[in-house]
Amino acid sequence: MFKYLLVLFFFSSILIQAQYTDQINSNRPGASLGAFAVGKGVVQFEGGIELRNYKHDRYNLSTVNAKVAFLSVRWGFLFEQLELTYQGAFVFDRLINKISTQHVEFKRKGLLQNYLGVKYLFYDPFKKERKVNLYSWKANNSFQLRDLIPAVSLTAGANFILGKNHYPFGDMFDALYRPIFFQNLGLPSEREPQLSLRGILATQSHFLGTWVFVTNLIYDRYLTNHTEKSYILTLTHTFHPLWSIYLENQGIYGDRYDDLIFRTGTAYLFTDNIQIEGSFGI
Template identity: 40%
Template structure:
């Protein structure tokens, strides 16, 4: 519970920063990659992201293999401010660990949460907040698609979360964990950046420290590049680096997503690495859906903001602008 107090204080501090709108008329999903975009889902928006994957690992030196499946999930909600998002996310896996080190192979069936985290993300800098001022050139297609130097300045968000790990979890080094923490609670911090380039290109970077204070804390980075080919289709490539005293790896993902409706997205991807300690190969499918209760702020004559416009029924120029996934990494 002591870790929850700093989280609460950080959210209150973030609430004192002036607001900048980032709601979009189409869903902003973090899927199918595992990186987090800098932007939140928007106030009064509940977004659910769910996927299933196969898991295949082979460790040549230790002569074991793992085969199974898992489910990854996230629930994201825009709370109080456009920039603030609270979320719950996790990965549950069920597999069979087979050791071939002896003449007679042994099997161990395992199942538990690989991760379960509650946290919050806050957008601290938005270079696109005045994007409405950059009106399109109606006389030149190429002028609207050309590179802009200011697009090199990314949006920046910070994330603070709390991990919850159970005892005897086969996916967590239990002995050092038991010596390091009580109740299986540890913090996670992250910086997320996002660049939206012309032509439907989006580049997202995540840098985070996970399970801080434990003997098996790790540092990770995730680089995700996406490109939208139309208002519905997007492809992506992703590189993830992991470094800890217990495990180091570089994992690559490729896949795509399809925007079925403005509130519903489907996706698929494959993941693999380039080593045999162990080798990794996963195939994943998923979907994202949002419940949109967002209302724009309308300024009255007294200069006060009030929730009066139901964005689920409005028709604006922003919808055309955002249907190419440019507002998020997917």
């Protein structure tokens, strides 16, 4: 199974009391979650549209063409290290079943993700300000081993299933995951529990002034019969005060959905509170 995707994201933040930085503290570019919280008193919205094309080798190259709308809401509360985060994704797609000689087409729509969690930054290497060397630009800007020490956070929360679910366990081909006599009923082969748990361990390293490396280790759908493990590695380079580029690798391992994805793209800081991203992946 593989996919191509094109993403256009818009981000904005709303200052309620005080902000951790003067500029937007976004998880983007890329699909990984940064280690840092958004900042106490900040509400931030991240949204976008993704075009996906799937092809499944085991179902005679059956395909799914999908439009996915994303929304992420982040709220920093109580103190700088704590964040309440919501992640949602809604899909409009067309499934073409090529198992039989006569192809059958299904049009569907529904929630692909509905997650609410809490992030806590439990190690911040930047908490203590470094002393500036007034006599050496090189000493202040050269690479140092301590730059590789990452910030570390843990996000824990729950997935909520609402109403009819066309994509149980994230499986875009669930309608084909049954004997052919039952496929025309349009019902999922196995119902995903209305509640399951998800945890994300995130690290974030800054080095050479313009490079950021983020890692995510994810354990998803705990309390179900189909748990899923995944990782995301994201390397971002800011080559201009307003522009950045990134490379990303994501691996997903589950008995219902298994994938290896590579992404690249660029982000533009439109204002201190708005960032725009375009990405492509395979």
